[in-house]
Structures are given as C-alpha cells and as structure tokens.
Amino acid sequence: GNSVTQMEGPVTLSEEAFLTINCTYTATGYPSLFWYVQYPGEGLQLLLKATKADDKGSNKGFEATYRKETTSFHLEKGSVQVSDSAVYFCALVDSGGGADGLTFGKGTHLIIQP
C-alpha cells in the first residue's frame, strides 16, 4: 500500500535559519506529492505540489523537489520567519482509478523562535 514517512517533531529553529523537513514515500503507482500546512487555529491548506519526477513545487519561499530515485519530497526554506510556525504534512495521491484520497504523513510541528 501507500505510505508517507516524515521527520518527527517538534522542530525548533531561530528566525532566519534554514529549514529542511524530510519526507519519503512508498507508492504502488506513480504518485503526485504535496505539502500541506496547518497554522494554529486554522484548517489544512495546500502549500505546494509536484506531479512528476524532478518537478519542483514552490510557494511562499518554500520549495520541494520530487525525487523518484530516492522516493523523497523534502521541504526546504532558506530563511524561516516566526509566522511559519505551524504543522506541516507531506502527502501523496496515487495515480489513476479516480480515487484520489490523500495519504498523509504524521505531520511535523515547526516552531520558529524570534
């Protein structure tokens, strides 16, 4: 079956530090990959996505590259801000069949200190 593994949190960084949150996946087909973010008191929202190998998704200064050879989709940001404090979820949707429910990792709680 499909699964997503992401690094355990909480991850605590100082403002302007470099961020990496690791994500690896297992899929039976050819998945699309996503990062979702949940800010305090808010619902889940899509941060970025990539639909094929070597694609790079980017949004709000965050980036992630679809690496088929390492089955990874690591999230990076060059300089984090306090406002980036949130829970980040890596997720996938397998290809084909019409059923496109997301398979999520457990989430990584990111805390940015001023």
Added chain:
Amino acid sequence: EAGVAQSPRYKIIEKRQSVAFWCNPISGHATLYWYQQILGQGPKLLIQFQNNGVVDDSQLPKDRFSAERLKGVDSTLKIQPAKLEDSAVYLCASSLASYNEQFFGPGTRLTVL
C-alpha cells in the same frame, strides 16, 4: 468564495451513543471527502464521493460508520455506536473534480468518554 463548512465544531458523547457530522462543500465542487485525524497522526481518508456516488470507502469501518451525500451537495457522516478510539477530528474536504486541489473545512472535534 465561501469555504467548506462543517458543524458542529465540537462534540462530546458517551461511548455507545450515536453522533452525526455535517459538511457543506464549496459551491460547484463535485468531489467530497471525509478524513479522520487522530491526535498526533495525519488525516486518514474514510470515504470519497463523486457527486452522490461513492468512489472509495475502503477505509470506512462500515460496522459503525456510515456516510451519505444524497443530493450531491451536502454530506453527513454518522457513527453508531461510538467507541473510545473514535475520538478524533473529522475533516471534510471538497474539490472541483478528482485530481484537483482539495480544500479542507475546519473540522469537527469528537471526544468519546
């Protein structure tokens, strides 16, 4: 544009009681999903509808959970009878069609005592 609406936001019940959650998707969205998010875990898909038909309910515990989307718009998810392990946040999401961006509602937090 209004987002996905869910009610109630919070519910506390005793085990073996029944409970129902309601979801109103974004207008025009044909696809609707229910997810269960247990504390400390990522959301898990329970059921996916395309209009009023079920696309995937392979992870729905059908002995106690049921869901419907009779007119292809609003949806209800029911648990009967509830167990302690059903304590979770129940998320509803919708999308224009399959393989489009899913938009999530705020969720209903269920506590089973």
